[in-house]
Amino acid sequence: MGKILGIDLGTTNSLAAVWQEGKSVLIPNSFGEYLTPSVVSFGEGSMVYVGKTAKERLVSHPDQSVAVFKRFMGTDKKYKLNGKKYRPEELSAFVLRKLKEDAQLYLGEMIEEAVVSVPAYFNDKARKATKNAGELAGLKVERIINEPSAAALACRGGESKEDETFLVFDFGGGTLDVSLVDCFDNIVEIIAVSGDNHLGGSDFDEEIARQFCREHGLEFDGISSQRRRIILESANRAKCGLSEKKDIVMKVTDGDFKGQMDLDNKKLIKASASLFQRISVPVKKVLNDGKKNMLDISKAVLVGGSCKMPAVQQYLRHMMGGYHLTVMDPDYMVALGTGIYAGIKERREDIKDLLLTDICPFTLGTGIFNEGDAKRTLMSTIIERNSVLPCSRRAHFQTVFDYQKHVAVGIYQGEEYYADNNIHLGEVKVDVLPALKGKETITVDYTYDINGILIVDVEVDSTGEKKRQVITTGEDNIPPEEMGRRIAELEKMTFHPADQEENQMVTAWGERLYAQTTGVLRDEIGKRLDHIQHLLYAEQNPYKAKKWKRKMESFFKDVENYLNDVGIDWGQEDIDSWYVEESEDNEEQQEEDWLWYNGHLTH
Ligand code: ADP
Numbered sequence: 001m002g003k004i005l006g007i008d009l010g011t012t013n014s015l016a017a018v019w020q021e022g023k024s025v026l027i028p029n030s031f032g033e034y035l036t037p038s039v040v041s042f043g044e045g046s047m048v049y050v051g052k053t054a055k056e057r058l059v060s061h062p063d064q065s066v067a068v069f070k071r072f073m074g075t076d077k078k079y080k081l082n083g084k085k086y087r088p089e090e091l092s093a094f095v096l097r098k099l100k101e102d103a104q105l106y107l108g109e110m111i112e113e114a115v116v117s118v119p120a121y122f123n124d125k126a127r128k129a130t131k132n133a134g135e136l137a138g139l140k141v142e143r144i145i146n147e148p149s150a151a152a153l154a155c156r157g158g159e160s161k162e163d164e165t166f167l168v169f170d171f172g173g174g175t176l177d178v179s180l181v182d183c184f185d186n187i188v189e190i191i192a193v194s195g196d197n198h199l200g201g202s203d204f205d206e207e208i209a210r211q212f213c214r215e216h217g218l219e220f221d222g223i224s225s226q227r228r229r230i231i232l233e234s235a236n237r238a239k240c241g242l243s244e245k246k247d248i249v250m251k252v253t254d255g256d257f258k259g260q261m262d263l264d265n266k267k268l269i270k271a272s273a274s275l276f277q278r279i280s281v282p283v284k285k286v287l288n289d290g291k292k293n294m295l296d297i298s299k300a301v302l303v304g305g306s307c308k309m310p311a312v313q314q315y316l317r318h319m320m321g322g323y324h325l326t327v328m329d330p331d332y333m334v335a336l337g338t339g340i341y342a343g344i345k346e347r348r349e350d351i352k353d354l355l356l357t358d359i360c361p362f363t364l365g366t367g368i369f370n371e372g373d374a375k376r377t378l379m380s381t382i383i384e385r386n387s388v389l390p391c392s393r394r395a396h397f398q399t400v401f402d403y404q405k406h407v408a409v410g411i412y413q414g415e416e417y418y419a420d421n422n423i424h425l426g427e428v429k430v431d432v433l434p435a436l437k438g439k440e441t442i443t444v445d446y447t448y449d450i451n452g453i454l455i456v457d458v459e460v461d462s463t464g465e466k467k468r469q470v471i472t473t474g475e476d477n478i479p480p481e482e483m484g485r486r487i488a489e490l491e492k493m494t495f496h497p498a499d500q501e502e503n504q505m506v507t508a509w510g511e512r513l514y515a516q517t518t519g520v521l522r523d524e525i526g527k528r529l530d531h532i533q534h535l536l537y538a539e540q541n542p543y544k545a546k547k548w549k550r551k552m553e554s555f556f557k558d559v560e561n562y563l564n565d566v567g568i569d570w571g572q573e574d575i576d577s578w579y580v581e582e583s584e585d586n587e588e589q590q591e592e593d594w595l596w597y598n599g600h601l602t603h
Pocket residue numbers: 009010011012013014171172173174175200201202236239240241243303304305306307308309330331
């Protein structure tokens with residue numbers, strides 16, 4: 001297998017990395033720099049500039065140059081440049097081609113495959129557009145990986161280290177992405193993601209530029225686009241300067257116009273107060289979604305250029321209440337992670353057992369009868385957003401009318417209360433036996449993988465009739481053999497953790513011990529059994545179940561020893577100390593207890 005290139009295709013800057021000699025290494029571009037600005041500029045004839053030169057031309061040739069097109073990936077937006085129209089994915093393809101060519105020169109070999117990272121909030125269209133961009137650049141995109149997941153991988157350095165839960169805070173040029181990550185054994189699990197698609201470094205540039213205009217009697221929205229660009233450029237330089245110096249003088253020269261403004265962090269914070277307020281919103285959201293609180297978090301990993309701002313770092317420290325901030329290489333983390341993932345994809349010996357789980361960024365469900373308004377079906381969740389992928393969830397439904405003949409299972413994607421406000425992906429219709437309402441039941445299985453293939457299986461419980469629909473939300477035109485292979489791959493995995501023998505074994509073990517014991521010990525065992533039941537049947541999360549199985553086994557072993565060890569006289573004291581150890585040393589248990597008492601896990 002040839003080399004796979006890991007690519008961080010950023011809004012502002014793009015980078016490439018490969019897995020080499022047991023680690024992920026960044027690849028310098030033709031200027032010997034790791035960061036290639038995601039800017040494209042068209043020159044005379046067929047000349048195309050990408051990167052640093054193109055960025056210079058943004059000011060000198062604004063009509064032929066373009067930046068921040070990543071924001072519009074997957075939309076119909078067109079850019080008219082040099083009399084030709086370009087789609088965002090075509091522009092991205094120029095950037096990818098440049099990264100590919102620079103990497104080929106540097107590595108001295110041809111590269112045909114890549115792993116490309118995208119923001120977690122990217123929808124299917126934007127992901128598909130990213131794949132197409134790769135295709136246009138002569139790269140087969142082996143996998144699309146979420147940027148925060150890549151950063152989390154980089155943070156673990158591609159090794160399994162001790163268990164921990166942390167936040168990845170990716171603050172780039174145009175977006176803020178916050179993810180809650182849980183690492184245990186060799187598994188890097190993304191528990192929840194959230195973000196703000198319209199909050200990034202360029203918003204600070206704009207606030208500084210507006211402040212400059214206010215101080216110079218200029219109307220920011222009224223000045224020529226060229227002057228605005230010059231002021232924004234200068235605001236950006238001043239902002240970046242503040243990560244090295246306490247205060248700075250922002251200077252603007254444009255023809256006859258000359259102006260300057262003093263800037264320090266206090267002034268910057270004042271000018272952009274509304275931006276700071278928005279930073280904490282997604283942090284609260286991921287903690288809520290992940291059912292965690294700040295006490296569970298071991299650190300925050302800061303990623304993205306805007307995390308270099310001292311004001312941002314201070315704000316985060318304040319928000320997290322003194323928790324540990326890890327500022328590794330804000331510019332490089334995502335790219336380094338794609339390099340690690342490329343290594344995993346190459347099935348390299350030194351890394352292959354590292355497992356990265358990813359999550360579904362939206363909810364998948366079906367429409368159900370609405371008693372209040374029969375015309376508008378309600379959305380019933382089957383795969384909840386933030387579910388670990390690949391995943392499979394089972395749900396049961398029943399008929400709502402007497403002697404109903406068919407059941408139509410509508411397939412929807414989205415977060416809206418009414419099914420028809422969500423995206424309609426398809427429908428599976430089955431026949432049921434005529435009977436009184438509620439008597440006929442169907443079982444629905446949704447199986448979804450990271451590449452956007454959704455398999456919907458519907459079974460009529462009384463007749464055993466089965467129907468399947470396969471929906472590719474990610475890409476069209478997958479050749480049939482390839483599709484067959486992917487479906488077979490998905491089917492091979494036993495997703496329902498409750499069906500797995502090892503999980504059945506540990507449950508059976510617990511049930512036996514429950515029967516054998518009494519009192520407090522019995523309560524303790526019962527509580528753990530309830531919890532694993534919840535993970536297996538309600539959450540159906542195989543990774544959490546695996547983690548819990550391990551903890552449960554060690555607990556049951558202790559119980560077993562206690563029950564069998566007739567030779568030792570267990571005094572009251574011993575039992576006490578043993579319990580204390582369980583609940584004080586075991587943070588996880590404490591957290592679960594807390595959740596129980598707060599009612600999160602009741603069912
Ligand atoms: P993206 O992932 O969107 O491509 P990056 O992570 O490269 O973005 O971050 C780009 C943003 O970071 C830009 O808005 C840039 O101004 C900002 N930035 C880069 N370096 C610094 C710095 N030293 N101080 C403050 N902001 C910075």
